[in-house]
Structure formats: C-alpha cells, structure tokens
Amino acid sequence: GTIVRRHRIPLPPPHEDQFYTIDHFNINIEVILYARRYKIIDCDQFTKNFLRKMGVRLNPPTGCPDDPYTKERQKILDSMKPLRPYERIDTLKQFLEHNGHVLRFFCVWDDPESMFHDPRELVLHYYLSDDTIDIKEVVPVNSGRDAVPLFLRRDKLPKYAPTGLYQPGTITSRTVLNVFGKLVGNRGRYILDNRKTGAVHQEFYRDSDLKIGAVINVWGRKIILCDCDEFTKEYYRTKYGI
Numbered sequence: 001g002t003i004v005r006r007h008r009i010p011l012p013p014p015h016e017d018q019f020y021t022i023d024h025f026n027i028n029i030e031v032i033l034y035a036r037r038y039k040i041i042d043c044d045q046f047t048k049n050f051l052r053k054m055g056v057r058l059n060p061p062t063g064c065p066d067d068p069y070t071k072e073r074q075k076i077l078d079s080m081k082p083l084r085p086y087e088r089i090d091t092l093k094q095f096l097e098h099n100g101h102v103l104r105f106f107c108v109w110d111d112p113e114s115m116f117h118d119p120r121e122l123v124l125h126y127y128l129s130d131d132t133i134d135i136k137e138v139v140p141v142n143s144g145r146d147a148v149p150l151f152l153r154r155d156k157l158p159k160y161a162p163t164g165l166y167q168p169g170t171i172t173s174r175t176v177l178n179v180f181g182k183l184v185g186n187r188g189r190y191i192l193d194n195r196k197t198g199a200v201h202q203e204f205y206r207d208s209d210l211k212i213g214a215v216i217n218v219w220g221r222k223i224i225l226c227d228c229d230e231f232t233k234e235y236y237r238t239k240y241g242i
Contacts, residue, residue: 004033004034008020009033009034011024012032012035022051022054023056025040025051026040026051026056026058026059027040027041027042027043027058027059027060027061027062028040028041028059028060028061028062029059039062041061041062041063041064042061042062091130094128094129094130095129095130098127098128098129099129100129101127101128101129101231101235102125102126102127102128102231103125103126103128103207103210103228103231103232103235104123104124104125104126104228104229104231104232105123105124105126105210105212105225105226105227105228105232106121106122106123106124106225106226106227106228107121107122107123107124107135107223107224107225107226108120108121108122108223108224108226109122109218109221109222109223109224110222110224111221120137121137121138121140122135122136122137122138122151122223123135123136123137123138124210124223124225125154126207126210127154128207131156131204131206131207132154132155132156133152133154133155133156133157133205134150134152134153134154134155135150135151135152135218135223136150136151137151152218152219156204156205157204157205157216157218158202158203158204158205159202159203159204159205159209159217160217166200166202170200171200171202172199175192175193175196175197175198175199176190176191176192176193177190177191177192177193207235207239208240210225211225211236211242212225212226212227212228213225213226
C-alpha cells in the first residue's frame with residue numbers, strides 16, 4: 001500500500017523547519033523520510049528529462065540489492081526435481097495484458113430452415129484474455145421471436161475437422177499414460193504425458209480468423225461477419241495492419 005501519503009515532507013533534523021523540494025532528489029542518493037532511510041536507484045524518462053531541463057546533473061542508476069531470502073528460496077526451487085512430468089500451461093500473461101479487452105463483430109445468420117428465410121442479426125464477442133467467443137442474438141421488437149439469453153455461450157469455438165466434428169471422448173485436455181498396469185488390489189499407477197503423444201490437436205477460431213466479410217462455422221451454422229466496432233478496427237490496424 002501507500003507508505004507515505006501525498007503531502008509536504010519536512011527535512012530531517014536539524015532542518016526540520018524546511019521541506020523537501022525537487023532540488024533534494026537525484027539518482028543514486030539517499031533521502032530520509034521520517035527517520036526512515038530510502039535510496040533512489042533510478043527514475044522514469046519523464047523525470048530524467050524534467051531534471052535535465054532544470055540543470056540537474058543526473059547520477060548513473062544503481063542496482064537493487066539482492067534479497068537473501070529470495071536467493072536462498074530460488075536455490076531450493078532449482079534443486080527440486082519433479083517426480084512426474086506435469087504439464088505447465090501458463091495463461092496468466094495473456095490474461096493480465098488483455099483482461100477486459102473484447103472484440104465485437106456484428107453478424108448475420110441466414111437461417112435456411114426458417115419459415116420466412118429472414119436473416120437473424122447477431123453480435124459476436126471475442127475475449128482476448130482467453131480466446132473465447134460468445135454470440136448474442138438481436139431480437140427486434142414485435143418480431144414474434146422469444147428472446148434467449150445467448151445464441152452461443154462463452155467458450156472456445158472449434159473449427160470443423162476434415163472429417164467433421166470430433167466425437168465426445170476423442171479429445172481430452174490431458175494424455176494419461178498407464179505406467180505399471182494393474183498391481184495388487186487392482187490399483188494402477190499413472191502419469192501425465194507432457195509431450196501429449198497421440199493426442200488430437202483441435203483448432204479453434206482465433207482473432208486472426210475473424211475479419212469483415214469472413215464466414216465462420218458455428219456448430220454447422222454459417223455466420224457472416226458484417227461489421228465491427230471502433231475498438232476492434234483499431235486493434236486489427238495495430239496488430240495486423242488491416
């Protein structure tokens with residue numbers, strides 16, 4: 001949390017009748033705030049430019065001292081050998097970078113089996129934090145249709161395999177190896193295969209597959225992407241140059 005709240009801080013004794021100003025700060029120096037000594041090791045580029053314009057000669061930055069506990073703990077972690085080759089899937093970085101970032105496309109589904117062949121307006125949301133998709137239907141007033149919460153619940157949307165959709169049980173999130181077979185008491189020993197030998201890799205729709213004019217297959221329904229919002233347009237300009 002906040003160690004010292006924002007206010008004017010007096011200088012240490014015997015100059016406690018004066019306050020700290022910008023002239024008292026520089027890189028690689030120590031300041032005393034209420035009898036607690038702090039060492040300034042570096043600053044950002046804006047602060048460096050500001051001090052240079054004031055005529056301050058900046059000292060070279062210094063490093064942060066090592067933490068004995070962290071170093072000792074890292075030695076213990078490096079010496080540990082896992083007994084089983086568990087898989088490590090780290091999605092924290094993607095979540096922290098794109099949490100709350102959602103691409104929004106406006107879509108149309110022309111239902112061939114409907115009575116009047118009227119197009120259905122949809123809104124597709126692509127969540128950049130975990131590459132999931134949900135679709136909501138826009139039901140006009142007095143259209144005679146029941147408003148449903150979601151056209152497609154939020155999940156990863158698989159692409160069609162060359163031979164069609166995979167059957168339930170064909171795709172598993174982990175590959176389990178039977179190591180010892182059945183021992184005494186019908187108790188087996190298993191480990192997880194981190195190389196996923198023999199696993200079926202299913203492709204899912206990514207942000208690179210979505211663009212205006214594209215047709216995506218949503219569980220057998222052909223959906224046309226017609227438009228998107230300004231955030232989505234700026235995202236594709238920045239990342240893909242589209």
